[in-house]
Amino acid sequence: MTEPAKTSSIYQEDLAYIHDAGFGDTARAAAPVVVEMLRSAGKVQETVVELGCGSGILLAELSRAGHQVMGIDSSSQMLRLARAKAPQAELRCCSLYDAAIPKCAAVLATGEALNYEPPGRSNLQRLPQLIARIYRALADGGFFLFDLILQLPETVDAYQTWRAGEDWAALIDVTPDSDAIMRRILTFRRIGDGYRRQEETHRVRLFRPDDIETAVMSAGFSLEIREGYGQTRLPPGRRLFIAERRPSQGPSE
Numbered sequence: 367m368t369e370p371a372k373t374s375s376i377y378q379e380d381l382a383y384i385h386d387a388g389f390g391d392t393a394r395a396a397a398p399v400v401v402e403m404l405r406s407a408g409k410v411q412e413t414v415v416e417l418g419c420g421s422g423i424l425l426a427e428l429s430r431a432g433h434q435v436m437g438i439d440s441s442s443q444m445l446r447l448a449r450a451k452a453p454q455a456e457l458r459c460c461s462l463y464d465a466a467i468p469k470c471a472a473v474l475a476t477g478e479a480l481n482y483e484p485p486g487r488s489n490l491q492r493l494p495q496l497i498a499r500i501y502r503a504l505a506d507g508g509f510f511l512f513d514l515i516l517q518l519p520e521t522v523d524a525y526q527t528w529r530a531g532e533d534w535a536a537l538i539d540v541t542p543d544s545d546a547i548m549r550r551i552l553t554f555r556r557i558g559d560g561y562r563r564q565e566e567t568h569r570v571r572l573f574r575p576d577d578i579e580t581a582v583m584s585a586g587f588s589l590e591i592r593e594g595y596g597q598t599r600l601p602p603g604r605r606l607f608i609a610e611r612r613p614s615q616g617p618s619e
């Protein structure tokens with residue numbers, strides 16, 4: 367695993383564990399959809415790159431389906447879990463916005479991985495460049511599949527919620543912050559006889575759908591927008607984007 371140039375302060379040890387234990391539903395729903403898309407495009411044993419791969423849930427399924435997978439994530443704790451779950455995967459610990467993307471059949475970013483915005487950086491400026499780089503990395507007929515939280519009428523930007531498992535609990539407080547939401551996440555995880563308390567705050571950019579469509583189409587992709595992965599609908603305010611690099615037409619007669 368390549369060591370980080372800059373480590374992330376998000377998804378430290380306990381939140382990485384909790385994400386894997388209790389928040390992997392999107393990656394699990396995405397797996398059969400992506401496997402089938404690759405199969406029906408005739409792409410077998412291909413290179414697939416996942417940006418913000420987290421604990422490797424999707425990498426593991428793609429690896430099982432016979433693909434060579436590369437996972438990129440800024441959290442070394444997430445990658446530690448991914449190493450165990452998808453031992454065949456090549457893993458890189460760095461920002462997905464800076465990572466070199468090899469020639470591949472598909473690039474994936476599930477679970478809102480593109481929405482996370484570090485302090486002082488604008489994803490709105492960086493995303494079009496990333497999309498153009500992905501286009502160049504993809505083979506003809508390849509696709510970039512990603513889900514995002516967006517500025518939509520139904521997007522909820524202020525709420526409190528919680529989720530718990532056998533040895534953990536996460537309390538989440540969401541507040542609006544201009545064109546973003548702030549998610550304050552308080553975690554409790556059983557360690558020995560007690561529970562360890564940790565806290566993280568994530569800034570999550572809310573993209574405008576038009577900005578995404580413009581960036582995707584200007585890069586040269588065709589675009590399909592869906593409300594979820596197969597039968598699994600994304601929560602309110604989220605959409606699945608499937609950007610396809612059309613097969614080239616070949617020389618005309």
Ligand SMILES: C[S@@+](CC[C@H](N)C(=O)[O-])C[C@H]1O[C@@H](n2cnc3c(N)ncnc32)[C@H](O)[C@@H]1O
Nearest residue numbers: 393418419420439440441461462476477479482
């Ligand atoms: C909500 S998790 C989703 C993980 C996985 N894709 C899934 O669906 O289960 C978001 C992931 O994106 C990673 N991430 C966020 N911003 C990133 C960035 N700029 N570069 C690399 N990874 C990033 C986080 O570390 C985290 O693992």
